[in-house]
Amino acid sequence: MKEKLKALQAQGERAIAAAESLAALEETRLCYLGKKGELTVVLRQMGSLPPQERPLMGKLANEVRDTLETALAKARQGLAQEEQEQKLAQEKVDISLPGRRPLSGAVHPLSLTRRRIEDIFLGMGFTIEEGPEIETDYYNFVALNLPKHHPARDMQDTFYIDGETVLRTHTSPVQVRTMEKMCPAPLKMICPGKVYRKDDDSTHSPMFFQVEGMVIDKGITLADLKGTLLLFAKEMFGPQQKLRLRPSFFPFTEPSAEVDILCTACNGQGCRMCGDTGWLEILGAGMVHPKVLEMSGYDSSRVSGFAFGMGIDRVAMLYYGVTDIRFLYQNDLRTLKQFQGGLS
């Protein structure tokens, strides 16, 4: 009997090792350890043994069962792993095929630029004001110290609806409306929006976007204007930025200045984009003309203010290297697709 058990164990171990699949292994288990398995058969013969041998044989039989079960478990694990590997190998996909992307469009580059500019001024405590695009002659010109037939009206070639109604040539009328609304309280605002001028070439569009700003309070100075715009330029175009102010003339400011930033292409070294000057003109600015303050109700001997304005299109063109302003209004999806994910 003892020999029989030994032989059974050796035979079983061989069979387990030879099983090539989990199914074959199960068959082997049934063959040895099942209800009709060989070990069971042997154990049934235990009754015919002398009683003093029974415990010994019982122990031996249990040992054989344990050994086979351990071997079985081990083999099962190995085979399972193998089968898993095979299955995974079969599940392989061509990862170079395109993914199922959620749709994604884009915000227009002019909006992206406007948003950046707005955010910088919001951060400095400015509010955002809006107003009509079709304006009265009064708000667009007269209230800005540009009476009828003033020669400076030629600076802005105007679209008219009728003698008294124009397409606003700048967003300044929003400043006037805001002054009237806020007076005599201090104000700190920007007004972005569409403006219109009779002009159409690679750098001028008959419709374009402007953002103008204004601060009115006691003791506002030209130096404050410089500081505010410098802060803006550094945030918008990089910490290396510098400003250059050139005296100029606008009827609504006194003094008036054109404001240049360091050329964004060459950082002031001089290149083709800046005409070798190292500077790019992006802003017009100045101290609000006392007549403009007075017309909107402020006492120009008590408060002063500064105002500035820039073309959002111009900033966008610099920012994204757009060479012709007309690309911005063509709405060609091949252009717009390049601005996916641009809002940040």
Place this chain on the structure above:
Amino acid sequence: MKFSYNWLKETLGFELSPQELAEGLTTVGFPVESIVPMAPEITGVVVAEILEVKPHPNADRLSLTKISDGAEVYAVVCGAHNIAPGDKVPLAKLGAVLPDNFKIKRSKIRGEESEGMLCSADELKLALVQDSDGILQLPMAAELGQDINNYLGLDDVILDIELTANRGDLLSLRGLAAEIGAFLGQPFSLERPEDVQGGEFGFPTTIETDTCSCYTGRLIKGVKVAPSPLWLQLRLLACGMRPVNNIVDIANLVMLEWGQPLHTFDADKLPGQEITVRQALATETMVTLDGKERQLDPSMLLITSGGRPVTIAGVMGSEDSEVEANTTNVLVESAVFDALSIRRTAKELGISSEAGSRFEKGVDPAVTQIASQRATGLISQLAGGEVGKFSRAGDINASVRLISVRMEDITGLLGTSIPQEQAIQILDNLGLQVEAQGDSLRVHVPSRRRDLVIWQDIAEEIGRLYGFNNIPASLPNGSLTLGVRNANQRLEWQVRELLAGYGLYEVVPYSFISPEMEEKSWVEHGVEISNPLTREASVMRSSMLPSLLETVTYNFSHGIDSVAIFEVGNVFKAEPGIPLPSQTQRLAGAMAGKEPRHWQQPGVLYDFFAVKGVVQQVLDALGIEADIRQEPHRQLHPGRCAAVYAGGVCLGHFGQVHPAIVANWKLDVEILIFDFDFLALSHNSRQIGQFTPPSRYPSVRRDLAVEANVEIGAGTLMDIIREAGGELLEDMECFDVYTGGNLESQSKSLAFSLTFRHPQQTLKEKDVQKLVDAIIRRLEESGARLRG
């Protein structure tokens, strides 16, 4: 304005290069747009003298000359006939290069050797006026051998200076030199000419209007009209003007010197022996110098003689009174006209001129008489003649303006403190007289500086020459302010991000469209622009639709077959009785063509449910509880259109563009659009509300297949299910719709998946069954029935 660099340099005696001068001008506010040579490059051309002229043995039209440049004698063959021994002429020596890269080489002309070429003004590309055609005759005093560029001053450059609208005074040597002198610390004033004593003859002069404050005329008899001397012609060329004849050239030169435009008449061609300045009559016409007959009107200022107009004052003279070659008696006009009147007239007649552009910005009454004297002197010197008396009407009103300014106010405006002595120095350099009175300045502003009126103007002058770039940068003092977007502005960006996230591209089309676009799109007429650039951009749109359709058309025509776009923008409508047209902000979009395809999914086209999905998604994101109703809309397909209501207000509509409109645009595709009133969206938008904890209890799912008549909307069925399901119906999904097959022709089948859940307990099977039974009962009452 174009001006000669050399003239400024000679006048002020500075050492600045043209680039340095341009930089200085830029710093004080007058950028130089270009610096161009007054003449094309010429090398190897010198002043030479003709020693001998002999006929060419083999050619009648040519002559053989001997020419000396002071060092050597050259044999030159010449084809011109205006030469004689003793003449000084430009000689292009062998190796010389004339404009257009014309190289002078040794050559044989009809058998005779030529060692160079004698040059005409044309060959040197100079627009000079000469007595006779042919070789350019140089003055006898010209030094032999001198390079022609040096001799004629052709090395000069023309500065094109960008002036501001308030500085008419800079349109002259007088003003420009004073401005440059100011930043060089070298105050300048142009020297007054001496007056020529005149005889007692002249034309009586009267002013009958208040748009001319002063008119002067001076008669010069017996002048000889001829080309101007070279120096005068070259000076005009260096300022970008063309020489004509001595009389006209002198008038132009004096204008360039003093800024006072002058007009010269042929006195014999004037209809009367007098001058009257008056407004035009409504019936009057005049043929101007350019040959055009002009209809005049009473807003226009005229110079008349013998009752007939001879000049539209300051704008253009008449054809029949201009100075010509045979003129002998000249009347020189120097006057002050009202700037606004001249500006209006010039604009109305569409005439722009050097004179007009100066009058428009205002001329200095202090120089009316001086300029006339200067011109008279030059005419008698260069054209001879006998000078008459000075006839004047009106007053010379050249008063000095006094402006007082406190140093404290200047500091308060500029934000930096400039020492009083320095401020005085600056004003002094500008040619303004200043007296210090304590910490105040009393500034005497001459009539030349019309732009200086208020103390801020003086502060600007000080700041400008002190240098804006020397002013420090600071930030405004004052209380903290809140910089935040208002609700509407926040929503605008939210919507942009949402729609971009759903695969739509934001577009920015022009607000102006064409009447044809309106017509093709069946939209109302917008607000007309009275002076549009083109008809294509002549109406401020009343609807977003034409812009959307144009953008779709543009992209399809460029081979893009999938278009999904949106725009946030304004539309306009004229409102009777209200001064300004109304302006409404709208959110609109369009989808057309193929939905972006994937290799796992078959390609589909954008359809009604694509746009509805986007609309529903946006409405949900904005927290708008909307009611979507089938409602006809003029521009939409009658069976595929919907309106969105919230709070009893229509927020907008969406659907498929009417196929007839699409056909008008020559397209053959379904175009889906949405178009909302942005403010209405904003007003109905809700913040995210109170939080409800999710139920801990399991859900129960049931699917229902319902058959109903095709006329019963899915929405109606869903409303019924929702109502009957009550609060325990957590979710409902319509997951299948079909018609045909074994269904009756007027029937459709819809499959719904219902999810039930109780917030506080596990639902019992029999409770769910009760709800489902109720739902079925209600569906059956409305004409639907449960399938299989």
